[in-house]
Amino acid sequence: MKKLKKAVFPVGGLGTRFLPATKAMPKEMLTLVDKPIIQYVFEEAIAAGFEEFIFITGRNKNIINNHFDHNYELQKALNDKAKKEELEQTTGWMPEPGSIAFIRQQEPLGLGHAVWCARNFIGDEAFAVLLPDEIMKSKKPCLQQMREAYEQSGSSIIAVGEVEKKDTNKYGIIIPNGELKNNSVRVKGMVEKPKPEDAPSNLAIIGRYILDSDIFKYLDRTQKGAGGEIQLTDAMAEMAKTYEYNAVKFEGQRYDCGNKLGFIEATIAFALERKDLGDDVKKLIKKYA
Numbered sequence: 001m002k003k004l005k006k007a008v009f010p011v012g013g014l015g016t017r018f019l020p021a022t023k024a025m026p027k028e029m030l031t032l033v034d035k036p037i038i039q040y041v042f043e044e045a046i047a048a049g050f051e052e053f054i055f056i057t058g059r060n061k062n063i064i065n066n067h068f069d070h071n072y073e074l075q076k077a078l079n080d081k082a083k084k085e086e087l088e089q090t091t092g093w094m095p096e097p098g099s100i101a102f103i104r105q106q107e108p109l110g111l112g113h114a115v116w117c118a119r120n121f122i123g124d125e126a127f128a129v130l131l132p133d134e135i136m137k138s139k140k141p142c143l144q145q146m147r148e149a150y151e152q153s154g155s156s157i158i159a160v161g162e163v164e165k166k167d168t169n170k171y172g173i174i175i176p177n178g179e180l181k182n183n184s185v186r187v188k189g190m191v192e193k194p195k196p197e198d199a200p201s202n203l204a205i206i207g208r209y210i211l212d213s214d215i216f217k218y219l220d221r222t223q224k225g226a227g228g229e230i231q232l233t234d235a236m237a238e239m240a241k242t243y244e245y246n247a248v249k250f251e252g253q254r255y256d257c258g259n260k261l262g263f264i265e266a267t268i269a270f271a272l273e274r275k276d277l278g279d280d281v282k283k284l285i286k287k288y289a
């Protein structure tokens with residue numbers, strides 16, 4: 001079984017669904033209450049035992065690099081005022097020096113292209129891909145659920161969630177080989193954003209993948225697909241014809257923070273859960289609803 005310690009975060013997209021917020025600021029730095037969404041997914045990868053982190057970035061994304069670095073002026077000010085908790089929030093979660101790499105995608109040609117940009121840094125290991133605009137809340141981290149499936153099968157693993165049939169045209173949808181058993185099913189193939197009437201299932205790909213490094217051979221050959229972008233789903237679908245792929249149904253709550261309504265829902269859910277804010281937020285919701 002190939003080693004699994006590297007996690008890739010594609011953050012090179014344009015975030016057009018959040019304009020004007022994303023004109024100069026990366027979508028991945030939008031905050032749920034007070035933490036950027038990229039930090040939530042980073043912490044998910046840490047919790048699942050990953051050790052090396054690769055960000056695929058683009059222009060206007062340098063704030064992400066800064067977020068994963070020290071801010072000496074701020075840290076000195078907090079230190080001088082003995083603000084321990086704030087200091088912990090600033091640096092306590094940071095990874096060891098040398099465990100993060102940033103790769104410029106140069107042109108936002110799609111998710112498949114973003115992942116392909118990591119090829120020289122992955123070598124022949126298996127690796128995880130986490131889309132930062134999908135935020136998962138669960139007892140056991142989504143990526144940990146997937147790692148356990150990987151350790152059993154050694155195959156590529158896709159996290160899936162059930163969606164309403166009318167929404168299949170918003171997602172990559174898997175073609176399952178039978179019914180789910182213990183939350184898992186072998187994948188025969190997948191299609192990007194099928195119309196509800198053409199959808200092979202209601203199991204949608206939800207932004208977490210564990211991939212064999214051979215995916216790069218398929219990404220090399222993948223042409224532009226839906227939306228004129230190089231689609232990761234197209235490369236995986238081609239690969240699944242000869243390689244084993246398994247889907248794991250994620251147990252937990254998923255928030256699609258790539259669209260406004262999903263982002264607002266996540267903000268409410270995370271705010272309600274906070275000890276320092278939850279009760280007041282509930283009152284506010286009552287007031288406005």
Ligand code: UTP
Pocket residue numbers: 010011012013014015016017018027028056105107108109110111113114131132133258
């Ligand atoms: P999305 O399609 O959700 O992000 O891609 P987007 O393209 O930035 O957003 P919209 O649709 O224009 O609003 C999922 C993830 O893949 C990254 C994005 O940054 C996002 O985190 N991505 C997408 C890249 O890294 N490169 C790309 O070329 C496209």
